[in-house]
Amino acid sequence: MLDRTVDFQNKFHFTSLGCARNLVDSEVMIGQLLRAGFECIGELEEADYLVVNTCGFLEASRQEGYETLQEIFEEKKSSAKVIVAGCMVNKNKDELKSRFPEIHYLIGSGDVEKILDAVRSESAGEALSTTRSYLEWGEVPRTLSTPKHYAYLKIAEGCKKRCAFCIIPSIKGPLRSKTNEQVIKEFSALLSQGVFEVILIAQDLGDYGKDRREKGALAELLREMLDIKKNFWIRLLYLYPDEIDDELIDVIKSDKRICRYLDMPIQHISDPVLKAMHRKTNRAQICGTLEKLRKEIPGIAIRTSLMVGFPGETEEQFQELVEFVKTTPLDHIGIFKFSLEKEAYAAKLPNQISTEEKQRRFEILAEAQQVALAKRSEAMIGKKVAALIEGPHPDSELLLSARHAGQCPEIDGQIIINDARNGAEIGKLHEVEITDVAGYDLIGRVIRPLGGKPCRSKLMCV
Numbered sequence: 496m497l498d499r500t501v502d503f504q505n506k507f508h509f510t511s512l513g514c515a516r517n518l519v520d521s522e523v524m525i526g527q528l529l530r531a532g533f534e535c536i537g538e539l540e541e542a543d544y545l546v547v548n549t550c551g552f553l554e555a556s557r558q559e560g561y562e563t564l565q566e567i568f569e570e571k572k573s574s575a576k577v578i579v580a581g582c583m584v585n586k587n588k589d590e591l592k593s594r595f596p597e598i599h600y601l602i603g604s605g606d607v608e609k610i611l612d613a614v615r616s617e618s619a620g621e622a623l624s625t626t627r628s629y630l631e632w633g634e635v636p637r638t639l640s641t642p643k644h645y646a647y648l649k650i651a652e653g654c655k656k657r658c659a660f661c662i663i664p665s666i667k668g669p670l671r672s673k674t675n676e677q678v679i680k681e682f683s684a685l686l687s688q689g690v691f692e693v694i695l696i697a698q699d700l701g702d703y704g705k706d707r708r709e710k711g712a713l714a715e716l717l718r719e720m721l722d723i724k725k726n727f728w729i730r731l732l733y734l735y736p737d738e739i740d741d742e743l744i745d746v747i748k749s750d751k752r753i754c755r756y757l758d759m760p761i762q763h764i765s766d767p768v769l770k771a772m773h774r775k776t777n778r779a780q781i782c783g784t785l786e787k788l789r790k791e792i793p794g795i796a797i798r799t800s801l802m803v804g805f806p807g808e809t810e811e812q813f814q815e816l817v818e819f820v821k822t823t824p825l826d827h828i829g830i831f832k833f834s835l836e837k838e839a840y841a842a843k844l845p846n847q848i849s850t851e852e853k854q855r856r857f858e859i860l861a862e863a864q865q866v867a868l869a870k871r872s873e874a875m876i877g878k879k880v881a882a883l884i885e886g887p888h889p890d891s892e893l894l895l896s897a898r899h900a901g902q903c904p905e906i907d908g909q910i911i912i913n914d915a916r917n918g919a920e921i922g923k924l925h926e927v928e929i930t931d932v933a934g935y936d937l938i939g940r941v942i943r944p945l946g947g948k949p950c951r952s953k954l955m956c957v
């Protein structure tokens with residue numbers, strides 16, 4: 496039964512910044528507020544409570560947080576209370592207070608469940624415990640903010656790696672994994688709500704269970720999920736190359752309900768740069784993993800992240816990265832400029848690269864990426880894929896948006912369906928023929944519905 500003890504000032508507006516792991520935390524806070532009788536609204540100016548879940552990973556992320564808060568304070572009604580949650584509270588609490596002294600309440604990234612205390616508090620305050628990250632366990636209400644056919648499932652938090660450029664371990668703390676039993680419970684609950692695509696997330700999925708000294712824990716978890724006799728997609732995000740072994744590959748290729756898709760951050764390809772980054776792989780190992788994936792799982796789509804401007808990166812090493820992008824079959828690439836974070840090991844390294852030079856290298860690599868990805872997209876023309884219809888396209892009521900299994904929502908391209916009048920059903924699988932390319936997107940036409948079934952053998956699952 497809903498707790499209706501709140502007064503008439505019960506409208507809240509929520510802004511979630513940063514990664515999908517942050518989004519899951521936001522969904523928990525939204526769920527708690529809705530369960531307590533509060534009303535979620537989209538109009539900032541009418542809200543009684545404005546909650547911002549921040550990301551403090553990079554300087555650009557923190558700047559986005561400050562700009563968002565500035566906009567909120569300028570546009571909110573005078574009586575509205577602003578509540579700030581997430582990583583920036585852990586990392587930049589004093590600066591937040593200095594810039595925005597009218598913040599009503601601060602909630603640390605490990606204190607998500609304190610959201611009701613924050614909105615009900617008559618006086619300004621904070622909830623900032625020593626716990627640096629939050630893992631929901633299913634008993635706390637969670638309201639999905641994604642379209643009803645897909646959802647994120649966070650299976651671990653924190654990180655056991657120590658990459659030289661990264662401050663995630665200091666922000667989010669050590670690795671903590673959910674139990675298999677809890678993951679399966681949440682997975683089953685999502686399926687029962689009508690979710691078709693479940694996206695597994697963690698800082699590195701491959702480290703799942705290592706805090707319990709379990710070997711092959713991710714592969715075993717996937718096998719347990721596949722034991723559920725329902726139709727679904729499982730998508731794997733953030734799986735580092737050093738964690739991809741034969742056992743995991745065998746599980747992925749054993750069942751087409753696991754999307755032929757991996758988000759595998761490699762950051763660079765030059766051995767000296769990888770070593771300076773404190774990465775656990777070298778060029779030969781990365782290329783070997785890519786080759787094995789292509790051989791063992793035909794049609795697999797691979798997304799990666801690359802960084803330019805790491806301290807000491809020479810022009811020769813940068814050109815090695817450019818050539819790698821030009822010649823290696825990669826389906827999706829995210830490019831980032833090195834961000835100097837004073838708490839990171841890399842901040843102390845010599846030969847820091849100027850902002851201007853990082854931008855130059857970013858533009859060169861982005862151009863190489865666009866040319867390479869255009870060729871791969873053009874090779875899709877004429878092929879038929881199993882695609883999930885997402886909904887109306889924002890540009891026209893005559894268009895639909897769709898994705899095949901090789902396209903992750905929000906970060907990859909999509910398929911633009913150029914005839915929305917054929918009865919295609921939103922949230923369901925359809926056979927789609929790719930007819931053209933538009934930038935990072937594909938264009939296609941629906942041939943027939945697939946009845947919600949997983950990709951059949953004669954259709955591409957990428």
